[in-house]
Amino acid sequence: MSGTDTVDDVVATIARSAIEIRQGLVGRRGKADVENPSGETQAEADIWADELLAERLTSIDGVAQYASEERSEIIDCEDEAYCVAVDPLDGSSNLKSNNTMGTVFGIYDEPLPAPGSALVASGWILYGPITTMAYARDGTVTKYELTGGEPSVVEEDVTLPDDPLVYGFGGRVPDWPADFREFAREIESDSSNKLRYGGAMIGDVNQVLTYGGIFAYPALEDSPRGKLRLQFEGNPIAYLIEAAGGRSSDGSQSILEVEPTDLHDRVPLHVGNAELIDRLEDVLE
Numbered sequence: 001m002s003g004t005d006t007v008d009d010v011v012a013t014i015a016r017s018a019i020e021i022r023q024g025l026v027g028r029r030g031k032a033d034v035e036n037p038s039g040e041t042q043a044e045a046d047i048w049a050d051e052l053l054a055e056r057l058t059s060i061d062g063v064a065q066y067a068s069e070e071r072s073e074i075i076d077c078e079d080e081a082y083c084v085a086v087d088p089l090d091g092s093s094n095l096k097s098n099n100t101m102g103t104v105f106g107i108y109d110e111p112l113p114a115p116g117s118a119l120v121a122s123g124w125i126l127y128g129p130i131t132t133m134a135y136a137r138d139g140t141v142t143k144y145e146l147t148g149g150e151p152s153v154v155e156e157d158v159t160l161p162d163d164p165l166v167y168g169f170g171g172r173v174p175d176w177p178a179d180f181r182e183f184a185r186e187i188e189s190d191s192s193n194k195l196r197y198g199g200a201m202i203g204d205v206n207q208v209l210t211y212g213g214i215f216a217y218p219a220l221e222d223s224p225r226g227k228l229r230l231q232f233e234g235n236p237i238a239y240l241i242e243a244a245g246g247r248s249s250d251g252s253q254s255i256l257e258v259e260p261t262d263l264h265d266r267v268p269l270h271v272g273n274a275e276l277i278d279r280l281e282d283v284l285e
């Protein structure tokens, strides 16, 4: 994966940096006294990981823009071609309790903010008991283990298992709109489904990729666009889950069809096995 084109260079750089990010979490578990563009208090590690990725990714030939959940403005580079959007640390509130976190990336061939249809590749790093990467390009998904050297492939042509097993829904239940509550009740009452919610989208979505099922951070009564960000979280996740044979939805259409109006737009996110997303859209109609 190293050095054949800009997209490969970006992915190889993120994979290498992930090992450093993981090690650098030690000593950076506190909060910084600053808010990100979404109005959330940043962790020291959010800021540090963003700066590390910005420095590395903007120096790659062919990278035109770098943008992240943790900074208001896009960094424009002199090159033209690919625009990289990252969530440097997904689930950073899990730093305190030392639970799962991730890094999410999307590589677009249009200036940001761009719709998910402009993605050429996306993926995520999962900082679990070991560090893994799920990566989608050209309609196929590959899983890797990362140790610092060349990423080693553990599975090619990854697809969601046919029989869904896990579900995880973000937000407080009383804040869910009535139609989403009805859908959630339907999923819960099916005895073949198990609840899995860890407070880091990447951990929960990776379980859906592994076992089949559904993850959602839905629209909330007082936040109709939900919580998760379209450029940095929604689009990259949707691109990968769709490449793995699943579906994504903002409630009525694929996340990849949502037109952005602002770099830090939020989007109601639902991803998983196609049959479950179809059922969700029927209920939310």
Ligand SMILES: O=P(O)(O)OC[C@H]1O[C@](O)(COP(=O)(O)O)[C@@H](O)[C@@H]1O
Binding pocket: 040, 069, 087, 089, 090, 091, 092, 093, 170, 171, 172, 199, 200, 201, 202, 217, 227
């Ligand atoms: O604390 P809540 O409301 O369950 O929210 C958890 C969700 O927020 C997030 O932590 C948001 O991501 P960041 O940590 O990158 O801001 C998701 O990973 C997770 O699914």
Ligand SMILES: [Mg+2]
Binding pocket: 087, 089, 090, 091, 201, 233
């Ligand atoms: Mg996140």
Ligand SMILES: [Mg+2]
Binding pocket: 046, 069, 087, 088, 089, 090, 091, 092
């Ligand atoms: Mg984050």
